[in-house]
Amino acid sequence: MPYAVIAHYRCLDEEAALIREALLSMREHTRREPGNLAYEVHAEESADPPAFILYEQxxxxxxxxxxxxxxxFEKHILGTVRPRLIDRTVYFAETL
Structure with missing residues (x-):
């Protein structure tokens, strides 16, 4: 059964460009993983502070x-993204 992850990340203005770059790099790596079905990176429109939404399957x-x-994951998410976030919410779900 497919497994989904939805993450919402908030960061300071000065960290947004670096986080965006790391997430886009993650997208390219993750889409090549044999078990990945989807990895979408979104920038939340007009968010203050900046926010990103990830949809993974x-x-x-x-x-x-x-x-x-x-x-x-260790390099981009654990090493670059997470230490720079001011808020992080992640949902894990089985696809019905």
Missing amino acids: YTDRAAFDAHAASDH
């Missing part, structure tokens, strides 16, 4: 776990 929870254990 994987073949199953194991595919997401492999994604979260990848080198690119």
Whole structure:
């Protein structure tokens, strides 16, 4: 059963360009993962502070776990994005 992740990230104005770049790089890496079905990056319109919404879909929870254990996740998400966020909300769900 497909597994979905929806994340909402908020950051300071001065961090937005770096976070955007890291998320777009993640998109390119993640879309090449064998268990990835979708990885979409959105900038929330007129958000103050800046905000990004991610929609990810994987073949199953194991595919997401492999994604979260990848080198690119560690570099871009754990190393670049998360330390710069002022707020982070993530939802995990099975697709019906």
